[in-house]
Amino acid sequence: MKSKKILFINQEITPYVSDSELSHIGRELPQSILEKGYEIRTFMPKWGNINERRGQLHEVIRLSRMMIIFDDTDHPLIIKVASIPSTRIQVYFIDNDDYFTKRLMANDENGEEYEDNGERSIFFARGVLETIKKLHWTPDIIHCQGWIGNIVPYYVKTAYKDEPSFAxxxxxxxxxxxxxxxxxxxxxxxxxxxxxxxxxxxxxxxEKFDFTEFEKLAIDYSDGVIEAGPGVNQQLVEYTKSKGIPFMSQAAATELDVDAYDNFYDSILE
Incomplete structure (x- = not known):
């Protein structure tokens, strides 16, 4: 039986960034799903606070140097890769000097959010999807974790809908x-x-396109939604349910419930 393919699009993965709920799941879930027999690929941004030497990142020349064009501007796409120590997880990093290398994550050194985080998420989404095309890899499921991947569902269902990799x-x-x-x-x-x-x-x-509306955009083009932990805006939970989108809650889980994720993936594929 052919193994199912899961593309993980992560905002954060430990040990490349500080440990957090998001970075912990970004690290543990792909590994656990791989051990379940799935075939996986994992992507994240090459945030400016990632130490490339310590993380042993290196550029993948055959995947790099494409231009992502939007708003009449060329934005060079650089792809780097590294392997998480003591695992079989290889991480692809989306990089660009202006959007990632020279900057931190959502906030700058003074704790202020960058004014173009939406634009950064667009570059990241297109960078991931173009790289998957180059890899000639066809995921059964794309699992987006974190705001940086919020544009991916919309792009997959519109701009990339006729691409064999995502059909x-x-x-x-x-x-x-x-x-x-x-x-x-x-x-x-x-x-x-x-x-x-x-x-x-x-x-x-x-018209006031705030983070809640940004999340709704991701939800509207998703085939399933997961409440991945505590503190999720319940307006978004109710919005998901009102749309009839398959939903799973892990808000009360004290540790990663891999079987629950595995079963949810199966239900979405059915």
Whole structure:
């Protein structure tokens, strides 16, 4: 029987960034799912606080140097890779000097959120999807964990819907208790435009496009949603249920329930 393929799109993975709920799940879930017999790929941004030498990251030349074009600007895509010590997990890092290498995660050195986090998420989403195409790998499920992957469901169901790599792919979005505080920048819509992905979609959301609306955009184009821990905005939980989207809650779990994730993946694929 052919093994199922899961693409994990993670915002954070320990040990590359500080330990947190998100980075812990980003590290443990892919490993546990791999041990269940799945075939996996794992991606995250190459945040500026990642120590490349300590993490033994190196550039993958054959995948790098593509230009991601939006808002009439060329943005070079750099792909790096590393293996998590003592595991069989290889992590692909999406990099770009302006969006990642020269900057930290959501917040700068003074704790202020970057004004273009929405734009950064667009670059990241397109970088991941273009790299998967180059790898000639066809995921059965894409599992997005963290705000940086919020654009992926929309792009897979619009701009990339006719790509063989994603034609039958299901999308799962995990919701977490932390997120962005500032509204998404007003230039987000024009940067979003790509093939069949259009800024008109934003008319379906509040004009004040804050983090809650950003999460709703991810939910609307997902085939399943997971409440991945405590502190999730219950408005988003109720929104998911009102849409009839398959839902799983792990809010009360004290440790990673791999069997629950495994069963949820099966239910989505069925």
């Amino acid at each position: 039958n792919t299901k999308i799962i979005t995990s919701l977490f208790g932390n997120g962005l505080k500032k509204d998404i920048e007003k230039t987000f819509g024009q940067c979003l435009e790509f093939k069949d992905a259009h800024s008109d979609i934003l008319k379906n959301y509040n």
